[in-house]
Structures are given as structure tokens and as C-alpha cells.
Amino acid sequence: EDQVTQSPEALRLQEGESSSLNCSYTVSGLRGLFWYRQDPGKGPEFLFTLYSAGEEKEKERLKATLTKKESFLHITAPKPEDSATYLCAVQDLGTSGSRLTFGEGTQLTVNP
Amino acid sequence: NAGVTQTPKFRVLKTGQSMTLLCAQDMNHEYMYWYRQDPGMGLRLIHYSVGEGTTAKGEVPDGYNVSRLKKQNFLLGLESAAPSQTSVYFCASSYSVGQKVQETQYFGPGTRLLVL
Numbered sequence: 001e002d003q004v005t006q007s008p009e010a011l012r013l014q015e016g017e018s019s020s021l022n023c024s025y026t027v028s029g030l031r032g033l034f035w036y037r038q039d040p041g042k043g044p045e046f047l048f049t050l051y052s053a054g055e056e057k058e059k060e061r062l063k064a065t066l067t068k069k070e071s072f073l074h075i076t077a078p079k080p081e082d083s084a085t086y087l088c089a090v091q092d093l094g095t096s097g098s099r100l101t102f103g104e105g106t107q108l109t110v111n112p
Numbered sequence: 113n114a115g116v117t118q119t120p121k122f123r124v125l126k127t128g129q130s131m132t133l134l135c136a137q138d139m140n141h142e143y144m145y146w147y148r149q150d151p152g153m154g155l156r157l158i159h160y161s162v163g164e165g166t167t168a169k170g171e172v173p174d175g176y177n178v179s180r181l182k183k184q185n186f187l188l189g190l191e192s193a194a195p196s197q198t199s200v201y202f203c204a205s206s207y208s209v210g211q212k213v214q215e216t217q218y219f220g221p222g223t224r225l226l227v228l
Contacts, residue, residue, distance in 0.1 A: 044155070046218065
């Protein structure tokens, strides 16, 4: 059974204070790892897809990395508008229909 | 393009009542999904569809039924609502470009359902 564990559950940062969010996963075969951002009262918004260990992707202040067991979402010099819940999800090679297994998310708050 | 839209945005039901949630997408996506999101549980897949006329069970299908009569629409039905079905429901869609390409799922804004 696929499992995704995100840590920490909640993270408070000061504006400009860089940090990382962790996503540990267990799958029989990784087809892809996805990061989403979710603002309160809204649906998840796609950020990145990572396919293989060693891969990195960047978007503004966010950088996602992938190893064989975990993924990190690095946030460099965050701003208050980066406050959101960040969700990690995996897609298993063995599942049909492009199904995703999600973690519970990390709630990030960036104070000005 | 509107992307993925959901109707209604919010609904209150009494135990035993029935209702249908509508999801529509205008991106010509083959795959569509229904999730529920609960505090401390994350997003959990209820049912999904890999094409018009086909549906399959996800992780938590009990108490729900779905239909995909048109490619752009995916309906989620609750025949007899229970308080345990109080949740936020999200619809998503994705396209398929072959076995070696990972398909990104695009989500709707959600439907908040309260069952009393």
C-alpha cells in the first residue's frame, strides 16, 4: 500500500527565513511525485512533478528535490503570500487511472 | 477556459437526504476523480473514471455512487446522506499521454457539504 508522510504538520517562518518541507513516501514503483499548494477554501493548485531520484525543479522561491525515499520542498526567503498548505502526492506505477496518494500536508505560515 | 468547476459550492443536508454533486471540465481530459478532504486525513479518493461511460472505486467508495455519461461531466451521488459524509469534496481531472508520462491532476474549487 502506498504511503505518504509529510513533516512538519505546521511551520511558522519569519519573512526571509528559508526552510524545507519534507515528504517521505513508500511505493512499489514511483511513477511521479507531485507537489501542490492549497490556499484556505480553495482547491489544490499544481506546483511540480518529479519523476526520478536526483531531479530538481524550481519556481520562484520554491525548489523541489527528489530522492528514492523522500522529497523536499525548499522555500528560499519566503514572503507572506507563500503562506498556504503544501501537499505532496505520489503516483504508483502499479495503479490504474493515474491515481494519486496524498499526504496530509504541511501548513506554512510566513509572518511579515 | 474555466478549467474544473463544481456545483454547488456549499450545501446543508439532513441525514437520509440525497443529493448530487456536479463536476465539469472544459479541458477535454479523459480522467476524472472525486476526492474528499477531512482534517487530519488528507485527500482521499472516492471514485474515478478513465473515460466516458467508465467508473471505478477508489479508497473510500462506500455510500457514494458516480456516473460519467459525458466526457466533460462527472457526477457524485449520495443516496442517503450520513453525518460521516460531512466533508469538503474536490473534483479533479487529468489527461493521458501514454504509460511513461505522468499526468498532472487539476482540481476544482470544492464543494463544502454539511450533513446534520
